[in-house]
Every structure is written in structure tokens, then in C-alpha cells.
Amino acid sequence: MIGGVSVVLALLAQVMLVNRVPLPAGGAPDLVLLAVVGAALGRGAAPGAVLGFFAGLLVDVMPPSAHLVGQYAFVLALVGYVAGRGAGGPVTTVVLCVLMAPLLAAAVGGLISDPRVTMSTLTEQVPVTVVYTLVVSPILVWLTAWGRQARFST
């Protein structure tokens, strides 16, 4: 429940605030991804995947959107699964998820021959996004994992 609310809040903050601010290098951190990772951390693989799937559907229908429904449902379901399952410690899990998500999204975009996914997307846009997201990740993951530190500190 708290996970779902934090995902919706992150999504609203993303489209209303973060994306509208012209940051240097023309990128923005992906708050939704971090909210999903934070909410799925230590919850287990199955709840993580379900949470990610529905968060992704929300991303797909949230206006303004110009891509196909299902693209982010796929990406975030997989990210939620990995975050819930855990790969090493929490830090490596978060880094892995942040690296994985834009590449997966580009791969799915390439699969349906989205004209927005080209080589320059991968070399210019994705690295900027990854760096911004990693910079913000400690704060957001800590916020969304609020009150559950005890569970995944092991």
C-alpha cells in the first residue's frame, strides 16, 4: 500500500516538477524507477514483480504519454523482480536496477522499432539519465524504504 502510494507520488513529482526543470546536460533523474526499487527492496521477488508491473502500467497511461501501453509494465516488472530478489547487498541491487532499466526500455523500444530509440539515445541520453538517477538514489531509496530498514539490513 505504502509502496503504491510512493510510486504514484514519485510519478506526479516526475512529470510536474523534475522533467520541467532544464537540468545541465539535458537529462533528469528517474524517480519512478527509484520508487519501485525502494518499495520492492526486501519485499521478495513475487511482490516486487507485481508492484513493478502495476507501476509500469501507471507510467504508460499517465499523461503526457506518447508511447505504447505495456512498454514500461514489462521493464518495471523485471526491475521489481530483481530488486525484490536482491543481488548481493542493497547497494549493488540498486546500482544494477538503475543500469538495467534504461537499457531494457531501449531494448523493448527497439523491438517494436520505436523511432525514438537510436544509437545516439544509447550513447548520449541513457548515460546522463543513469548518472542523475544514481546521484539521487540514496535519498529516494532511503525515503521509500522508510521504516523497513530493519528488514533488509541483514
Next chain:
Amino acid sequence: MRDSRRARLILGVLLTAALIILTVDHRTGDSSPLRPLRAAGSYLFGTAEQLSGGVVRPVTTFVQAILAAPAAREHIEALKEENAKLRAGLLTGKLDAERAKELQRLLGLAGTGGYKVVPGNVIARRGQPGFEEAVQIDVGTNDGVRPEMTVLNGDGLVGRVLHASSRTSTVVLLSDPASAVGARLEKGKEIGVVHGVGENGRLVQFRLLDSTAPLSRGGRIVSFGSQHGRPYVPGVPIGVIERVESTPGELTRVAYARPYADLTALDVVGVVVEPPRRDPRDAVLPPKEGSR
């Protein structure tokens, strides 16, 4: 082990579901059965975005002002003057007057071109998550906005309407890599196509169809117009050519242009609900200056 297998099964089911949804949406296009879902999402979140827009606006303005500061250092002379004005403006609530001025310029542009526009405010922007460049504006079908209508602001072309719900609508920007606008060089008859290249709208690509036609820095581009003015009406200023690529042996020539409209900081925009009766040609272009 059992739990992990169950989790993998759930993941498999979810991924398959996502792929099925994606395929259905991709194959059916405009008659997609997912349209009601999208419309519901648009209605629900569009309303939420519209309601909280008033709260968020001052924050965005503030952060934008801070981030623009280092780049403006070069124009320190002009900035000093402008800064004093802005500071006074912040105190006396001149920001509203600024918006009114922007609106007036928009109406001025619409008047010169003979367009009929419905003004609106940008309430949300997409960039992350996703690769598209799109914004949500607070006018919808209730105000006469329909999909495939031209969107402009006081400076020039912004994009076109993609979806419209009753009170909000989604606009795909000029800088979206999937958008293509028919364009014409000023005065000449040379036509080409403007494509977005991402980069947050700092530059757009202009592909001139005739490889032998002269193309130089500082050339200005206006929209060519589509049939019945949908999605693009003719004669809207698009941008100034910034650099020309040399593409020996290719059938088209490529140049990069800076859009007149600042696509990174959009606020007041107008939707053209009625195209002009005759093409305004170059009449709407702003007065020529050195760099802008």
C-alpha cells in the same frame, strides 16, 4: 526453492501480459482496445496535474531561474538590467504580468498569421520515464481542442496535439524524435522536413529535399502546412539554421536549427483551432537580428 519458483512463474506471467498488451496496442493503432484505459488515466491524472499546477508553478519558476544563471553569465551586461527588473518583479508579483505579456505576444502572433488559437498552460512534462518529449496542457475537448492540431507559443511552433481529453490534452513537441514537420526556407520555395533529435529541444534537424539548393547559417524556417491545416498549419516560424552538415553523395542536405520557441521552458502555449484562410508565408517571422 518453492518460493523462488513461484516468483519466477509470476514474473513470467507478468512479462507475457506486458508483451501481449504492447503487441495489441502496437498492432491496432488508433482503434486500440486500450483506449478507454488511456482515456481514464488521462482524465484522472490530468485533473490531478491541473489541480496541483498552481502549487507547483512557483517552485518550477524558482528552480528554472536558478539553473539558468550560469549560462547567462556571458550576457552579463544585459543580465544586470534584466536581473534588477526580475527581482523587482518577484517582489511585486510582476510574474503574472510577464505571463500576461507572453499571452499577448501569443495573441499578436496569432493575429498576424490569422490563426484562431485557444491559450493554455503547460501542467506536466514527459522526458523521464520514456524517450518521448511531450507536455500536458490544461485545455481539452471542452475548449475545442481536438487531436492533430498545431500548438505554438509567442515565439514559434511548439508541436501538435496527440490525445485530447475533456479538460487536458497531450502535446508532442517538435523535439520528439518521432515527430516530423513539413518546412520551407523563408522566401524560397525550397522545402524540407524538420525532425526532432531529442537533446531537450535545443536543436532540431532540418532535412532539405534538394541537395543542390543553397543552405546557409542564419536561414530561417517556417512550417509548410499540411492538408486542411492538420496537424500543422502553414507559416508558423520554426527556427534559425545554426550549422549545416556536409553530406557529400547524399540525396538530401542536413542542417541543424535552433527552434524559436524555448522548448525546455514552456509555459503559455496556444492551440490553433482554426487555420488561416490563406498561407501567411513569411509574414509571421520575427524581425531579423544578429543571433536571435
